Amino acid sequence: MKRSSARTKSIHNASVIARRSLSECITDIGFTAGSHHFVDLWARDSLFAGFGANSVGMSKVSKKTIETFLGYQREDGLIPFLIRRSKLTIGKYFGRHEYYRTPRQQFRSSQSGGIVPDGGLMTIIVARAYIETAHDALFFRKNRESLLRAISWYQQKFGNTLIREWFQCEWADAVLKTGRTLYTNVLYWKALGDVSWMLHHVGERRNSQEFLRRQEVVGREIRAHLWNGVYFADWRNVWRHDYFAAHANMLAIIFGLASRVEATSILSYAASSCWHDFTLETNDPKYPIWRIAPINHVTGTADYHNRGCLWLQPGILYAMALYKTGKRSKAAEVLEGIANKIIAYDGVYEVYEKTGEPVKRLLYRAEHPFAWSAGLFLWAVHEIVG
Numbered sequence: 262m263k264r265s266s267a268r269t270k271s272i273h274n275a276s277v278i279a280r281r282s283l284s285e286c287i288t289d290i291g292f293t294a295g296s297h298h299f300v301d302l303w304a305r306d307s308l309f310a311g312f313g314a315n316s317v318g319m320s321k322v323s324k325k326t327i328e329t330f331l332g333y334q335r336e337d338g339l340i341p342f343l344i345r346r347s348k349l350t351i352g353k354y355f356g357r358h359e360y361y362r363t364p365r366q367q368f369r370s371s372q373s374g375g376i377v378p379d380g381g382l383m384t385i386i387v388a389r390a391y392i393e394t395a396h397d398a399l400f401f402r403k404n405r406e407s408l409l410r411a412i413s414w415y416q417q418k419f420g421n422t423l424i425r426e427w428f429q430c431e432w433a434d435a436v437l438k439t440g441r442t443l444y445t446n447v448l449y450w451k452a453l454g455d456v457s458w459m460l461h462h463v464g465e466r467r468n469s470q471e472f473l474r475r476q477e478v479v480g481r482e483i484r485a486h487l488w489n490g491v492y493f494a495d496w497r498n499v500w501r502h503d504y505f506a507a508h509a510n511m512l513a514i515i516f517g518l519a520s521r522v523e524a525t526s527i528l529s530y531a532a533s534s535c536w537h538d539f540t541l542e543t544n545d546p547k548y549p550i551w552r553i554a555p556i557n558h559v560t561g562t563a564d565y566h567n568r569g570c571l572w573l574q575p576g577i578l579y580a581m582a583l584y585k586t587g588k589r590s591k592a593a594e595v596l597e598g599i600a601n602k603i604i605a606y607d608g609v610y611e612v613y614e615k616t617g618e619p620v621k622r623l624l625y626r627a628e629h630p631f632a633w634s635a636g637l638f639l640w641a642v643h644e645i646v647g
Contacts, residue, residue, distance in 0.1 A: 265593075271600045271604065272600045272642055273642075275601070275603040276317075276600075276639060276642045278607060279635040282608055282632075283310060283313060283314065283319070283635040283639065286630060286635075288346075290302065290329045290364065291307055291322060291329045291330075292307040292311070292314070292322060292323075292636075293307065293346070294306035294307060294632055294633065295631050295632060297356045297629060298628060299628045299631075301343060301344060301346050301364075302329060302343070302346070303342065304330060304379060305379055305633065306632055308326060308327070308384060309383070309387075309633050310323075310633055311326055311390065311391065312390055312637065313636030313640040313643075314639070315390055316639055316643035316644075320394060326387075327387055328404075330380060330384045331384060331411075333366035334407055334410070335368070337410075338411050338412075339376070339380070341367055341368050341380050342367065342368065342377035342378075343366070343367040344364045344365070344367070345361065345365045347359055348361065349371060354625070368380075370428075370430050372428075372429045373427055375427025375429070378424055378426055379432070381414060381415070382445070382452040385408055385411055385412060385456060386451050386455050388400070388401070388404070388455070388459070389455035392459065401459045401462065408459070412453065412456050415452075421475055421479065421482070422482060423446045423482050424442075425441055427439055432444050432508065433506070433543065434566075435557045435562070436552055436553060437554060440499075441496060442495065442509075443483075443487055443494065443496060443510070443513070444509040444512070446483050447493075447516065447518060450476055450516070450518050451518070453475050454473065454517075457469045457471075457472035457473040460472065483518065487501065489503050491526050491527075492526065492527045492530050493509065493510055493523075495509070504546065504548065505531070507535050507543055507544065508575045511531075511541075512578060514527060514585060515582055521586065528582060528583065528588075538571075538598070539576060539599055539602050539617065540579075540598075540599065540602075541575035542571070542575075543566050543568065543570075545568070547568045548566075561625065569615070570613065570620055571612065573602070573610075573613075573631075573634040573638065574633060574634055576598070576599050577637045578637065579595055580595040580599070581641050581644060581645070584644060584645045589645070596638075596642065600638075605617075608629050608630055609629070609635040610630075610631055611628040611629065611631040611634070612627045
């Protein structure tokens with residue numbers, strides 16, 4: 262069997278497992294992050310999963326997930342980052358749940374109390390993806406006011422400057438960062454462009470151009486504050502913190518923020534500093550111990566977001582970024598490595614040890630199935646393999 266044929270077969274077999282994993286996260290209100298302890302709807306997990314759902318005929322669940330987040334929107338436009346189905350208890354992380362009669366929205370971090378801003382951004386981004394894939398322009402017409410109120414919340418709070426957030430309010434919430442983070446602001450840049458796209462799609466060209474102008478301003482701000490000449494830095498408060506955030510830098514390439522020259526530089530750095538066997542490390546260099554949240558030290562997961570636990574998302578996005586920059590063979594090779602990991606453990610897990618085994622520690626076990634990675638993998642297979 263030719264190498265390319267064997268690769269395609271492995272990727273196909275893994276996609277069957279990934280689809281099964283994603284299906285196990287379906288509820289009547291949309292995708293949950295998982296089905297063991299992450300039984301709630303987290304915006305980044307549930308909505309990123311929508312990219313894959315849209316590509317494999319599960320767009321109705323993607324649509325329902327978006328509608329659920331819109332349904333819990335605040336009057337001022339803010340959309341929650343989390344919709345809880347069960348109470349936050351110790352038993353929850355052992356799969357023992359006390360479910361609410363009605364799900365409850367959450368806007369602030371349980372750890373730091375700060376507003377978590379990516380709920381509205383992800384809702385907008387995946388709404389555009391759904392509309393484009395399902396050819397459902399009526400969805401935007403029905404939800405136009407809610408989506409515009411969502412993006413207006415950021416405009417009213419931050420104007421045309423970058424979003425600023427408090428500790429433990431972005432994806433890597435085990436790490437103590439505050440200020441303008443790359444991850445959140447890449448999403449902000451993308452959401453502004455997606456609002457422009459949706460408005461243009463229904464004939465509102467003047468409004469569309471205004472959001473495109475705002476996106477250009479935010480793009481310049483990201484470069485001015487976070488580009489360090491090699492990659493986009495992780496965050497900035499008083500000064501720029503030149504850590505390489507793999508996940509966010511890959512999104513900058515995939516979404517189109519990074520220029521071709523910037524993308525080439527980012528990918529080169531990722532390959533030399535963050536590649537580990539089958540995926541990318543979350544960051545480089547390692548964060549100092551004092552930047553890791555105390556709870557993670559207590560639970561034995563101080564390496565959760567710190568060059569210890571290995572996540573599939575950065576690796577999947579690495580494959581997508583390679584593909585976007587014309588490196589198709591390398592992209593397929595990276596995707597195959599991830600496929601083999603999915604096949605080896607017959608499922609899509611949240612995090613893996615350096616050995617490649619799913620995390621199984623005294624106080625924490627990797628969620629399984631894990632919707633975010635399953636959805637991203639299905640999306641990548643659709644884009645790269647077809």
